[in-house]
Amino acid sequence: MARDAARSLPPLRPGNLLPARTMAVAWSVMALIALLCWLVIVAQSGDMGVSAGTMGMALPLFLLLWAVMMAAMMFPSVAPVAVTWARSIGRQASGWGRAARVAQFACGYLVAWTLFGLIAYGVLALTGDAVDAHPAVGRWIGAAAFLIAGLQQLGPLKDVCLRHCRSPLAQLVRYAAFRPVARDLRVGIHHGLYCVGCCWGLMLVLVPLGAMNIAAMAAVSVVIFVEKLWSRGPVLANVVGVLFVVLAVVTALGLFRDALVPGLSPSGEQMDMG
Template sequence: MRLDRKALSPPLRPANLLSARQLAFAWSVMASIALLAWVLVVDQARDMGVEPGTMGMGVPLFLLLWLVMMFPSVAPVALTWARAIGRQSPTGVVRVARTAQFAGGYLLAWTAFGLIAYGLLAWTGALVDEHPGAGRWIGAGAFLVAGLYQFGPWKDLCLRHCRSPMGQLVRYAGFRPRARDLRVGAHHGAYCVGCCWGLMIVLVPLGVMNVLAMAAVAVVIFVEKLWRLGPVFSQVVGVAFLVLAVLSLFRPWLLPGLLPPKSPMTDMLRP
């Protein structure tokens, strides 16, 4: 009796091939959105300069630019979640809707922190206007807090989650179906805030619309999460912040985001 090899061969899975195409398409879409968002940031910052506080931005515009920086970091995990729910949601429309809920929950966590950051910027801006000499102490304090946090246990815990989220995503399967994807995204976003808030507060002394500083912070966040030596790199960044905390007390030009608008130093820094 001869066995039919075709009967023993595993069947082709066109659905998996389609998933690969959909995954590539999703990466392209997210990369395009991130690129367009950064173009918006650069265009908005071009005529604003770098000054203390919120620089007259309202809360909606500030949050829009704030979330632009965080959007690239959600893409890898959002797509991982999309692949994980693929079997539960056979139709593409449902997968897209659930992935959008996940991304929405993630950005919701960062929106909450963005409101806190906006209040902090408004407070520091008002304080520097009244007491220009306070800027160097605020800047040194921000660098000091950010540097020390890079070595803390909470940073390590949150960074480990962000670097290897799969175990946590599996645990999320136990969440109740009602608004599960939104809650999962918010939960993961809370870990991301815990991982990155120290990096974000350095924008207070560097300038919230300092495009170079914003790009540098975004790169640090990306490298910490994806590079094999991310934890070591995180501590190197912490050392750099501690050095800046000391130097900024004697070198005001390291604090462009806290220099009063009418300061001679500010005029020297303007092109």
């Protein structure tokens, strides 16, 4: 019964708890930050192209670029939660105090995704080595990535985490009882971990499509945004999951040659996706 009730909760939207003007301004600021991050990513991708592996980046540089990518892709969808937490729940503040709280929440959120970036770096390094040694294996790695992503979209972990990301108010109220030491940062990390649980499958498809493939990143960003904020978001998540399973089959059969796995071409065969 409790789970059915949670499913029926509407997604967190601007104006649910805060004045529309207040929410619009705060959301616009985070959207502007995301836009600036997109400009950085587009400029960087023009020099790097798309190929398998880490594209020669050392771990510190990769994590820095990964954090910028996550800000670009995630900030528009997480902004309502961050602003609601800072203004309506927990310690009250005004002016710059609220901005500082939102900033701490956002930093904690990026910490969670940066930790996932460590895993992403390892996966890219392993797949890059495998493709360089045996180019034909790229098709099978791509098929496996699409299949795993599809099953994650259709699985229970996605369902639980997506419900949290769409209607996190119960969790945010619980966070209000936390001790005040670095509370905003900790709340951001905790919410970010739920977001990782919700979206890691969508990030996995960037392995075959290309970690620096701007078109793929933009498509994933739109899916994440709509899943979290549209009333039919869970339905979209299932549709995308089925699509990924179909892509896994198509890739395994070798249809469209390597068009579906540009991110698994050998490092010497980079594609310009900028």
